[in-house]
Amino acid sequence: TPATTLAYFGVDALIDDDTRDLQAAVRGFVDRRIRPEIATWYEQGRLPVRDLARELGELGVLGMHLSGYGCAGTSAVAYGLACFELEAGDSGLRSLVSVQGSLAMYAIWRFGSEEQKQQWLPRMAAGEAIGCFGLTEPDFGSDPAGMRTRARRDGDDWVLDGTKMWITNGSVADVAVVWARTDGGVRGFLVPAGTPGFTAPEITRKLSLRASVTSELVLDDVRLPADAMLPEAAGLSGPLTCLNEARFGIVFGALGAAHDCLETTIAYARSRQIFDKPLAAYQATQLKLADMGLELGKGMLLALQIGALKDAGTLDHRQISLGKLNSVREAIAIARECRAILGAAGITLDYPVIRHSANLESVLTYEGTSEVHQLIIGQVLTGHAAFK
Ligand code: FAD
Numbered sequence: 001t002p003a004t005t006l007a008y009f010g011v012d013a014l015i016d017d018d019t020r021d022l023q024a025a026v027r028g029f030v031d032r033r034i035r036p037e038i039a040t041w042y043e044q045g046r047l048p049v050r051d052l053a054r055e056l057g058e059l060g061v062l063g064m065h066l067s068g069y070g071c072a073g074t075s076a077v078a079y080g081l082a083c084f085e086l087e088a089g090d091s092g093l094r095s096l097v098s099v100q101g102s103l104a105m106y107a108i109w110r111f112g113s114e115e116q117k118q119q120w121l122p123r124m125a126a127g128e129a130i131g132c133f134g135l136t137e138p139d140f141g142s143d144p145a146g147m148r149t150r151a152r153r154d155g156d157d158w159v160l161d162g163t164k165m166w167i168t169n170g171s172v173a174d175v176a177v178v179w180a181r182t183d184g185g186v187r188g189f190l191v192p193a194g195t196p197g198f199t200a201p202e203i204t205r206k207l208s209l210r211a212s213v214t215s216e217l218v219l220d221d222v223r224l225p226a227d228a229m230l231p232e233a234a235g236l237s238g239p240l241t242c243l244n245e246a247r248f249g250i251v252f253g254a255l256g257a258a259h260d261c262l263e264t265t266i267a268y269a270r271s272r273q274i275f276d277k278p279l280a281a282y283q284a285t286q287l288k289l290a291d292m293g294l295e296l297g298k299g300m301l302l303a304l305q306i307g308a309l310k311d312a313g314t315l316d317h318r319q320i321s322l323g324k325l326n327s328v329r330e331a332i333a334i335a336r337e338c339r340a341i342l343g344a345a346g347i348t349l350d351y352p353v354i355r356h357s358a359n360l361e362s363v364l365t366y367e368g369t370s371e372v373h374q375l376i377i378g379q380v381l382t383g384h385a386a387f388k
Helices: 017-034 038-044 049-059 076-089 091-111 114-125 237-271 283-311 317-341 343-347 353-365 370-382
Strands: 131-134 150-154 157-168 175-182 185-192 214-224
Touching: 017 049, 017 076, 038 353, 049 091, 076 091, 076 237, 076 283, 091 114, 091 131, 091 157, 091 175, 091 185, 091 237, 091 353, 131 157, 131 214, 157 175, 157 185, 175 214, 175 237, 185 214, 185 237, 237 283, 237 317, 237 353, 283 317, 317 343, 317 353, 317 370, 343 353
Parallel strands: 131 175, 150 175
Antiparallel strands: 150 157, 157 214, 175 185
């Protein structure tokens, strides 16, 4: 019997029993609930976010690495491995969980007042309330420091104006964490859905992350009470700290998509007869599979190292760049190579490979593009910042 790639690397020996059980529970959920439906959702360009959020809340993965307020308080590695399994299902599913737990909930958990935490976190952990995180603007993605969205004081109130773009879960969210420029620097605000002047039209015609809601956030004289501001986040370091949390999940998640592609492709190549033998028995196929397996396993070892550093409390955010760049870049290369090995069968939604490949185009771009992470790594290695 052939070995699966990660078993071949002996990865399980690096994961404790409880974490393995948790990972298996997430895998079971994805097998049962996501795999039978995902191709249809993808084709239709929709995701039943509300239903899934409640189920993911029951599973305990929403804000799972946070403590208190109904969150599970797991290790970082456990959260990473949950992301791996979710993204093996679809990057859209993992995005839902990343944005909810690592961006929206984390922002409130880390920077919110006690009242804000009590109001939102237990319901968000249960999947009864959905959050989104609005940082990117139409003209400012990689350079959020340029943001134009503004919050000005009017008496005790805040009044927000501006537009956010490419916001995951925007149209379905009950609360938007919106980052805006104030006279005192960048601050975060909690904007409940339905606040007058606030709309979140969905972005359509996507050919990547089709099973994910992506939206614009339009803020037109949105009046908020004084206590809508996150009191503990001052400056751009607030949103950037949240991004580090979500990037950490992607280090593992992208490898889940790659793993799904590779295992699918190995099974296909073993059963597909070409001339007089299985496709898997040709040297040319094996060279490709060996290289992809090696990259996947190496990527997983790097992810587990980054996870171990995070659990030890010594992770430097610049180390996450190593994992985000490597995992996503290798995952997309694996997905594309696997698609080719599947031949014509690889171009339909009957196999997950082209869906993962198209999804990973978004994952390559969001949470810091590859170039941005290369520049972060370049600065660590040389001492020179080359961003501008
Ligand atoms: P740009 O910043 O315009 O970059 C364009 C190109 O220029 C890229 O290749 C980039 O690498 C390159 N580049 C940029 N700077 C440099 C440099 N200094 N040197 C060399 N090259 C450079 N944002 C949110 O706030 N919340 C969300 O929930 C969210 N969800 C998203 C979901 C999807 C599906 C997508 C696609 C995006 C999402 N985003 C979200 C936005 C995402 O974070 C941005 O798209 C990302 O930061 C890149 O910004 P941009 O698209 O404006 O590209």
